[in-house]
């Protein structure tokens with residue numbers, strides 16, 4: 001216990017831990033309160049009390065991939081598939097701007113319908129609204145990433161999901177770990193702000209492997225890290241597995257804040273789904289970003305990555321209002337800026 005507290009004090013000052021130290025904290029829950037408080041202090045010192053809101057647009061749930069954990073996987077025939085038109089996406093981004101968002105995040109399955117030409121049209125039209133733009137649309141070629149960047153995209157989210165290569169290969173049929181890494185490196189070299197992250201609580205995932213994930217985030221020089229508990233989803237190969245816990249996901253997130261003190265870290269919807277008030281607990285343990293869903297009701301209901309997604313029964317405007325209220329109730333403020341990564345460390 002005192003040994004763990006010493007490790008936490010050390011990382012709070014040095015922002016560096018080795019694998020063994022990370023594992024010792026992940027394995028033992030006796031000092032969690034100290035860990036969360038340290039991450040909260042580091043968050044305050046490096047990125048302040050402002051919370052950045054990003055409006056999330058889930059524009060297509062069609063996916064050619066078969067990730068074992070995800071409800072949108074190609075082989076899941078029970079999903080009602082939808083795809084917005086280019087004009088619908090642009091008009092939803094306009095609505096997000098009217099709601100007060102400064103950033104929109106475009107997320108979809110890996111849907112080949114949205115080729116380079118269509119995506120560039122979407123990107124340049126949204127950039128004309130003076131919004132910051134984040135893409136979360138999966139693995140693409142260098143040329144496509146370059147075209148999106150040239151069209152004005154600012155940021156890209158592509159989670160590594162797990163750095164355990166064997167586990168990665170098992171969970172992602174016909175995908176390759178090397179290509180995932182390659183995509184992340186291409187995004188970096190093209191000058192995107194790059195977000196990655198992992199799932200916490202996958203079957204066979206060890207604390208050692210989670211420690212490797214955190215060290216990977218540092219090595220990549222990530223600008224954003226999004227992570228959450230794995231939530232088993234019906235009609236997927238992992239439907240009967242145990243899933244991750246809220247506490248373990250919160251610990252990985254807090255350690256990430258301590259190691260990468262100035263990056264952007266969202267309090268993810270998966271955290272709120274697994275635990276009531278989970279988003280606020282995350283904001284008090286290192287997170288500084290929230291990504292409320294602005295997708296229209298009928299589409300949002302069909303974007304079933306996992307069951308029971310928080311916020312499904314609210315309109316976009318009500319949901320945002322309630323999130324803003326809860327953020328202000330803990331003494332934090334809503335950022336009026338674009339929320340780019342300010343490198344302070």
Ligand code: 5AD
Pocket residue numbers: 069070071159161198199228229230231232233270305306
């Ligand atoms: N539980 C939690 N998160 C999931 N994701 C996919 N399926 C699940 C699940 N069952 C996450 C992946 C992906 C992100 C968009 O959603 O990490 O990168």
Ligand code: SF4
Pocket residue numbers: 063064065066067070071072073074108109110138
């Ligand atoms: Fe498709 Fe993404 Fe789900 Fe994998 S995690 S099946 S790429 S939507």
